[in-house]
Amino acid sequence: MTTRAAAQSEAPPPPAASTDADPVEASSGDIVVTASKREQKLRDVPAAITVLSGDTLANLGVQSVRDYATLTPGLTVQDSASPGYGKIFIRGLTTGSLQQSATTVYYIDDVPFTASSANGGGAFIAPDPELTDIERIEVLKGPQGTLYGASSLGGVIRLVSRSPDAAGFSGRARGEMTAIDGGGVGYSASATLNVPLVTDRLALRATGFYREAPGYVDNIGTGTNNVNRSRYKGGRLALRWTPTDRLTFDVVGQLQNIDTRGPALQTNVAGTLTPLDGARRYSNFFDAPTRVRYRLASVTGRYDTDLGQIIATGAYLESKLHTEVDVTSTYSPFFPVFASAGYVYPANTRAAVVSTIPAVKKTAELRFVSRRLGGIEFVAGGFYTNERVASPTDIVARDMATNAKLPEPLGTIISIPINDKYEEVSAFGNLTVYLADNLDVTGGLRLAHSTEDFNASYGGVYYTAFLGGPVTLPPVHSSHDQLTYLGTLRWRPTSLLSFFARAASGYRPGGPQVAAIVPPGAQTRINPDTVWNYEIGFKGDFLNRKLSLEASVYRIDWNNIQLYTMLNSSQLLANAGKARVDGFEVQMAARPTEMLTATANLGYTNSRLTKVDPGVTAYIGAVGGDPIPQTPRWTASATLDQLIPLGDDLQGQLGATFRYQSHRFTSFPGSVADPNVRLPGRTTFDLRAGLSYRKYQLQLRAENITDRGGIANYTPGVPSFSYLMRPRSFTVSVSTAF
Template sequence: MRTGTKSIGLTSASLLGLCVMATGAAAQTAASPDTDSVEASTGEIVVTASKREQKLRDVPSAITVLGGDTLANLGVQSVRDYATLTPGLAIQDSGSPGYGKIFIRGLTTGSLQQSATTVYYIDDVPFTASSANGGGAFIAPDPELTDIERIEVLKGPQGTLYGASSLGGVIRLVSKSPDASGFSGSARAEMTAIDGGGAGFSASATLNLPLVTDRLALRATGFYREAPGFADNIGTGTDNVNRSRFKGGRLALRWTPTDRLTFDLVGQLQDIDTRGPALETSVAGTLTPLYGERKHSNFFDAPTQVRYRLASVTGRYDTDLGQIIATGAYLESKLQTEVDLTSTYAPFFPVFASVGYVYPANTGVAVVSTIPAVKKTAELRFVSRRLGGIEFVAGGFYTHERVASPTDVIARDMATNARLPGPLGTIITTPINDTYEELSAFGNLTVYLTDNLDVTGGLRFAHSTEDFNASYGGVYYTAFLGGPVALPPVHSSHDQLTYLATLRWRATPTLSFFARAASGYRPGGPQVAAIVPPGAQTRINPDTVWNYEVGLKGDFLDRKLSLEASVYRIDWNDIQLYTIFNSSQLLANAGKAKVDGFEIQLAARPTELLTATANLGYTNSRLAEVDPGVTAYIGAVAGDPIPQTSPWTASATLDQLIPLGGDLQGQLGATFRYQSRRFTSFPGSISDPNMRLPGRTTFDLRAGLSYRNYQLQLRAENITDRKGIANYLPGAPASSYLMRPRSFTVSVSSKF
């Protein structure tokens, strides 16, 4: 088995060969227009994806929006759940919440990818690490979806407004804000059972407290969730080992001292503890279970720990010309994983013995990798009103990121899981320190040629620096290199420009067409390999994309039917890939790729009681060029499909409300999800043999009763119990990460 963490990726490279269209029918509750989605008096959804308030159909780019009520109704609890409802959004799963890769429109390079290509935002705060060595590719942010206004998924590069690493797009999670006009609250409790697995429960509550009428309000949210498991570790005898515990809360204070000035202070925290992965051991080179369905054999339970700590302050001041918005934030996050890699490292034990390190016969090997990050950000922007024939957004952004990421390959006694004493206990240790700093200026200008025809141009200039140092030690280095290796501190800096150009034509008040060309980039950084031969790249340059897209958005039949469709082409240049240079495995700008695709989103509301949605996405992502060293190392050649990308995805929902007399109302609903086959690696890979993962089709059913402010709901998810393989790690034996089997949930909720 292999691990997918950032540090282990570096260790392996240097040592071992190194919606639903808003589900538009789900109307959003009214909120403040500066940061939250609002519902216009006509019932139209308004978003702030372009950092200004716009009707969804008028935003000249592809966006999927999922409202908070829709998320609750469908039982969506994680990024894995809403990814299947969003064309173009995918997860490379690593078997535990908060651990994996998020990417949009096929922009990924598979298991060896080091940094993120999609940026995650919590409100106005960027969560994802920008640094090439900050571990962003291995952290799939999974904040609890309690008291959420909406989720916006912006497709295609968002380089001018959102900056670094938004090659594929941006995911924005927008929380509900305090309301000083009145008291309100909500509560929800659920119980879930998995067929053939365990049972769990959750509870959450939110209170909105006006402290000074129309001036000061506090909003408090708390949650606790025990997510049931369904995989068994026969090595330790632990059933349902992948059970997880989620707990945390959020406090938000909104102060409006004058009609023009508003301050928001937010603090939130979340802990996620997972006892073991959703893993099934497979016969090498196949998906056939080795020990039986949903069973694996590790000598310990391989826990994962995730921590989020966030504090932010935002001030907004309305002027006659527009709004000044300033945001400062402090974010701490940590991902810690433990993985059983006995099968990878045990073959080296005879070599270690030859230099005096003799391991007992019952020795197991665990990799403990931690990515603790501290990210400080600040942004100041001005969002103009429409000033005659123009409007604009202009501002500056600063971020400082620090990652101190230790990875230890340690030897443990299989019977007790205790670390072996003395030098035997440390096979490899790789403490890594990385600091990234960026300062950028950005602006978008829209010129209205006529009231229904406008053009937008955008530009962002970013200057970034990165400092990196690491050392490598332990028995492995003593055996093969004669002792520890310390890398000299390395430094790199880059300047980068990103661009945006759009043309928008509003043919009618409810129909618009757009054409969009946008660029994005992922920061480069210093070469961090233990051995860098002469002539090799000592600095990795940013990789860049250009996205060309045309689309339409419209409401028809008195908004009983909504349609969004787009066709796009992406050129990805200077891709950061691992290659072989003079027998050393290094990261380099070593390839190009192209992506063609389209996305269609429909929402139908034929009556006030019936809502239907449908989504369809097609992604054709493939390599266009690669250096010969890349082919030698990871087996990739021009024309290969990009790993982990399903060409076809589809989803649909249907919800019918049934009046039962008085204040009593029934509900029936269903959800369909489809994901076509995908490949885990490149066809010619030797170090990471390719596996074709089968497509998957699932159906969910739900039924409910509501009486005034109370609701009871029953959900059955994956009712056909279709087995899903989320990811695959080759080896002897191999490992298959599993999607959740059939489950049943009863939910009780109230709003007051």
Template sequence: MQYRKLWLATACTGALITAPGAYAQSVDGSSGSEYHGAEIVVTASKREERLRDVPTAITAIGSDAIETLGIRDFRDYGTLTPGLSQRDFGAPGTGTVILRGLNTGPQQTTNTSAFYIDDAPYSSNGFLSVGSLVTPSPDLVDVERIEVLKGPQGTLYGASNLGGLVRVITKKADPSSFSGMAQVEGETLAHGDEGWAARAAVNLPVITDKLAVRISGFYRKTAGFTDNVATGENNVNSSTIKGGRIALRVTPTERLTLDLTGFYQDIDNDNSSGQDNVTGTTRPLFGKYKFSAVDGTGGSQIKYRSVGGTASYETDAGAIVAVANYVKTQSAISSDYTDIYGSYLSLIGIVPPGTQTIGDLGPNMKKFSAELRFVSDRIGAFEFVAGGFYTNEKSRYPFVITARNAAGTPLPTPFDILFRSTSFANYEEYAAFGNLTFYLTDRLDVTGGIRYAKNDQSSRGPAGILFYAPTQPTSTSFSDDATTYLATVRYRPTDNVSLYARAASGYRPGGPQNSTLLPPTAQTVIRADTVWNYEAGVKATALDGALSANLAVYHIDWKDIQLNTLFGGVTLQGNAGSAKVDGFELELQARPSQNFVFGANVGHTNARISKIDPVAAASLGAQSGDKLPLTPSWTVAAFADQKIPFSDKIKGSIGATIRMQSDMPSSYPGYALNPNIKIPSVTTVDLRAGLEMSPVSLQLRVENLFDKLGYTSLATNALYAGQPVPTNATVTRPRAFILSATANF
């Protein structure tokens, strides 16, 4: 079973639209640096800067922290990062990234936060792309750091990052020296089975200081722990994740650097971490970690393929940087809709009792992007980044619901196909951007930024079937433009304190309605929704970096929100309201000695509707003042690690992490088809112990020590009000024991 109810809400909406921190701070106190001391440099502003000097909220997690804390998936670092959450579908590679609470709930079809690997955008921008179903989940075997940028980054990164973006920065080939690593890992779960992983990377200088190749690969079999009571199968939600990357660096001259990369990853999920609950409650229907779904449903396959290149030429005034990337995403998701559609169709006599309804869907994308920019050095009192950007994104979204008897045989035509739609969409964008910083003094500077973007969109869909009724082919086109802005003031009263204020805007592209069932009262063109983020922050260190703190306080105005709305009995998109978000993000760290580190991250998010169209309010059961779904008001993460030197060559370590997520709404209070349920708060504890015997290290981790059952999403999604369908939950992993061995050379 895939998290089928939530898939259904998003899938049907998309089909109708398109149918016919501070984890590791350095000894000198720079927030977000490597876990054991070296200062981190980030490129979030498209120039290399120390994280403590960047006047915006960024949580950066370095490779040392990734390894020490056992970070493997989005969930692992999402729960450690203030302001970051996910609409979770319960399987690697699926779900929707949520930053600072900017999401509209289970029916959201397009992204409000972006995802990058290096300079390659992996998330789609097109209004008709239905890209919110997938969250890239690259294995973190050969990663330099993860950067989470909070708030809109519209001037430098363009569209569809209303809440911010996640960047995974990979390690580059190094022509100066040979190096490598190999790791094996095994895990066993309470209430589940066993899993294992193998990872390796090698850096090969071909011509010293001129040419190098870096090759990495990974294979991971995750342990399953959910049981399908309908088929009698146990531990069905295991996943196989495999892939590799090759990176080439050429430095023909001291001024010119060329980087070429190729990456592929396959994620094969046998099922999802779902649990059926008593309708409208958090009580398990069949027992913990159990659900019921017909045979052959619930799996998903996601494939990523990408190639890219970056050329950087250093001039006397700065760097000319040219970037080009091609990303291909394929997905196939199977879900059981029997308790929703099969039971209803049987009840009204259209199909025989016991009819199964199976959904198959999968957004696919091919995306080419290119950017040319100039990153200046400081020239007198000025420095700037300016450039142009182009992207061409082609999307395909097939969705079919088939009907079959209890033996799995399709019903006779025409009752075998309940719903069928395939849409094709193209999104093309041109943009020009620039950020200019003026230093009033060496300690006081201001930055202004602007980006102008123009996009052209088109879509077409062949004839399909909508609830046994034929639909006609559709074809639409749409053009729009948007301008985003940035203004910051930064003041550094001392070398150890940086104060900043920031105002930034962002947008998510609009697009055309192209359903063949478009009612005459429906909105035919959806405008881009926009945000303004107002933020003030401080980054400070004390005691020679032994203490450090980052604090950001923000207010967001979100206008023209793209909400699903009921028009004439058909669910469609519409610009239906406004929202406000207030919050803060605090990251603290203390390092009283070289062998001990303690830190805590706290996030508070108050995201609520401030205005809503009456028709949308009636459809969604939402009113002004209601919280936006799936964002906890509070998140807290605290960690501590102690190194224990046994000798010059042998060192031990022990550590712990505590994560707390407060309760949050699953939906809107008055939504009849997906009633709101308060998702309970959850607190988990992880322990770890390690032994370093250079070049080999061993680590034992216990995750979710007290075996807490936690929910990340709840959804009922009935076809009609009061339909007796179970509430489906996405659950957290039970207690896990993980043993890893790593060799570095």
């Protein structure tokens, strides 16, 4: 779904910070994006991109990555039942629950959020920044290796914030209240102020938000109703200084906390989707909180020259994901074994896994974006990242009544502290040659050199009882050099129609082998896995620009996939497979009248393994031909909004949203440890109605009106667990802009 029709039906948003020395006019209603690290009309970018404007997000009630994923063909979230926790991937490039590193990169403005390292925990973090004061979201499909570098196998998600404006004072405010059918009540408030400090030279933009998201699941083990309620709070300060007409500085600081009391779980009869304790209920001995922290500071400078623009960005990012999970059913059978080794646990002992992924990421990028210089234009630059993760994961013994950790040595069943350092330096460039004004070719290269240092130890009662004491791994080191490529052909027969062909590669960094036991003959270094994406498509405006249509067909070859395998009874990571993805995506936006806007999209993704090593089959049950887990083959969505004039300054609105995802598989058909379950497809309908009077808006939304009990994910075991979608909910929203 694009926002082209929506952009034409209201005043165009303020332009994003320029990344091109030649401004692109957006006043005609064209969507302008910076996906190619220069400003371009969306129609002219030779790649598949879905764009959602900030106004569209607010109108549809989109508040999280899970919400906009269902509006974006090819984008999937593998849910882990709590905000900020899960896997994000595009076009089926995932390996399921055991995946360690990310295949899709998330950017906040010009700052990469996602960890690149194979051991940095990037696969477990689904970035979920608050969508307050957002200019737009750009979802770039297919590998973006030349401009965005490591881990962009499937694509890139770019969240573009609104920039300070020194021309005048303005602001926005919004308040909402939400009630969930059979669940709790929540509310939110947000406000943004744009303050010129020096007219046309210096401006400050400040945003704050607070949100209580209501719960709808009960933990009968603790008696906590609506246990999955979440609290979001944070803010952003942005300062823009334009000392001269050629020079601009942007300084940004933002922070966000997300605290969730418990997961959105439902206990099921083992191996089924049938509730064991009743719908929307589970039984844990504690509420299993999740805590997410984001801290970001960045400085960007832009200098216009006669030939183009120099752009330099430096950023410091801290992110932390803390999770706690009840694992009593897994570890309580070991208690009698521990007793035979002298570790006697009380009868009311329970077990929990406590995991923290605290990451620090420092990045810097310097690039030059040329004007069109005769028959060429280009982007060239360099990039550096330094990432550190000190991540403790503990299996702890707790008292069931108090949830307090037992005294040592009983308290720590397993302890696995790890330290990982990843560094990368790369140089990149894209060159476009115009064979004619309406025909051009682009070639791109990126050369990256990365190093990784890793150390870990394994301790606790488990290792003492079975191995006689802690196990400390010797520090391990690896380094890699990687080239990525891009080639496009673009033909624009008219100013409103563009055809393109694209071939692009991407990679995910490898790293050292980090298994506790590495048998002879095993890989001591994991190599990068790589993809090639081949794609053709078109984008155009028709019927006097009342209809916009985009479509693309693609094929992806994925080689040297990083998969877990079995070698001499040891579980290891290895480059142990190949896969292929075939698919297509269609996006439409229509504005048949001044008052009616409709959008629709359809995506098809056929992702499957084509080859795996025998050890992979032995460990995770995968064989060539198996569909890749968690990937719906079909996705679709549609929106319809009708404006209704009611008076001089009064206007009504009626709207609806439809979302669909076909069935998915949770694992591989032959898996024993992670039995494969077919998750049913999901279909939801939302309705909305509103009134606007001058600068004030009132909106009512009813979401998931058919109250389909959708299952977002599934965890096997005895018992098993379903991760639940939000049931039917009702929201009233009041907002103003001034």
